[in-house]
Amino acid sequence: MRRIKTAIIGCGKIGQTHAQALSTLAESEFVAVCDAQLSRAQSFAEQYRVQAFDSVAEMLSRADVEAVTICTPHPLHEEPCLQAAQAGVHVLIEKPMASSLKSCDAMLEAADKGQIKLGIVSQRRLFEPVQRMKAAIDAGKIGKPILGAFSMFSWRDQAYYQSDPWRGKWETEGGGVLVNQSPHMLDMLQWFMGEIDEVSGYWSNLNHPYMEVEDTALAMIRFKSGALGNVVASLSQKPGIYTKIHIHGANGASVGVQTDTGATFVAGMSGVTEPPLNDVWTIPGEEHQLGEFEAADRQSFQTIDVATHYHALQIQDFLRSILEDRSPLVTGEEGRIVVEMFTAIYRSNELGRPVRFPL
Numbered sequence: 001m002r003r004i005k006t007a008i009i010g011c012g013k014i015g016q017t018h019a020q021a022l023s024t025l026a027e028s029e030f031v032a033v034c035d036a037q038l039s040r041a042q043s044f045a046e047q048y049r050v051q052a053f054d055s056v057a058e059m060l061s062r063a064d065v066e067a068v069t070i071c072t073p074h075p076l077h078e079e080p081c082l083q084a085a086q087a088g089v090h091v092l093i094e095k096p097m098a099s100s101l102k103s104c105d106a107m108l109e110a111a112d113k114g115q116i117k118l119g120i121v122s123q124r125r126l127f128e129p130v131q132r133m134k135a136a137i138d139a140g141k142i143g144k145p146i147l148g149a150f151s152m153f154s155w156r157d158q159a160y161y162q163s164d165p166w167r168g169k170w171e172t173e174g175g176g177v178l179v180n181q182s183p184h185m186l187d188m189l190q191w192f193m194g195e196i197d198e199v200s201g202y203w204s205n206l207n208h209p210y211m212e213v214e215d216t217a218l219a220m221i222r223f224k225s226g227a228l229g230n231v232v233a234s235l236s237q238k239p240g241i242y243t244k245i246h247i248h249g250a251n252g253a254s255v256g257v258q259t260d261t262g263a264t265f266v267a268g269m270s271g272v273t274e275p276p277l278n279d280v281w282t283i284p285g286e287e288h289q290l291g292e293f294e295a296a297d298r299q300s301f302q303t304i305d306v307a308t309h310y311h312a313l314q315i316q317d318f319l320r321s322i323l324e325d326r327s328p329l330v331t332g333e334e335g336r337i338v339v340e341m342f343t344a345i346y347r348s349n350e351l352g353r354p355v356r357f358p359l
Helices: 013-022 038-048 056-062 078-086 101-114 128-138 158-162 183-193 289-301 306-324 332-351
Strands: 004-009 028-034 051-053 067-070 090-093 118-120 145-153 196-204 216-223 228-234 242-249 254-261 277-281
Touching: 004 013, 004 056, 004 306, 013 028, 013 038, 013 306, 028 038, 028 056, 038 051, 051 056, 056 078, 067 078, 067 306, 078 090, 078 101, 090 101, 090 306, 101 118, 101 332, 118 306, 118 332, 128 183, 128 242, 128 254, 128 277, 128 289, 145 183, 183 216, 183 228, 183 242, 183 332, 196 332, 216 332, 277 289
Parallel strands: 004 028, 004 067, 028 051, 067 090, 090 118, 145 228
Antiparallel strands: 145 242, 196 216, 216 228, 242 254, 254 277
16 A cells, blocks of 8 residues: 655644554655644654654655645644645645634635645544434434534633643634534534524633633524524533534434533543443334443443544545545535534624524
């Protein structure tokens, strides 16, 4: 198998997760890292025996890179993506794709012009309980999806926002719970339910006075199919309760997953202590399978590190999409939908009325 020469842009906490994958996957020849702080890039380079750079342009010209993963703060995704696309280098971007639709559109245009693969990290799609839900929905086992509900009751403390200088600020993070913690679930909600027609939303900072952005957001969604959805995303429940997504069908059957128990994990700061599990499964004739699913997933959980395993699977899919000349698991266009969703919630709150899609 031909190995793709890979590199990382952004050597922060999530960068370590990408480095572990790129240094071990059979499809990857990990050759370089880049960070605005050269000392941080050099630390990565020593650990993984790759080249270190503090200039994206220099890395692209000197390291013969074929694919990069971008792990910088969200508002800083656009520029390295544009540089890579111009150089004909494929790009996988950490969630969310960007903090603005303008940046998303610039990246999509550059990817099209450069004829590169552009993918977005949303590794929770690969959780086995999530895959079961998608397969059941696509097979028509719940009938037409008519109601989707995403609920996050999580927690972030002051130490988290002080762990990196860019966290908790509009200018450097682009938003709060909607932009940072919710993209995975927003992505899955639209993946399960289909195209969006209208969004009404509210946001607030309820108990994090030391940061600028929202810690809580609510939204109601009308899908083009006529189905409805709701979002409750909060970081205000100490020490964190759960994160769930449930899909209810026209035949009365429902499927659901609890992706996180307690607070959602933080790369490089916390681990995953409980496996993601299907918590609702009322498909006629399959109700008994819920216990079987849980037993299988708990057994699997003992053999993997959830914080890194599914990232590696998605990075592997992205590299294979290059080798096989196909679309990656989550495309740039799908990544843009998530940005459009949280942008619509912010805009609806500002305008005091529902917002129609497309924005």
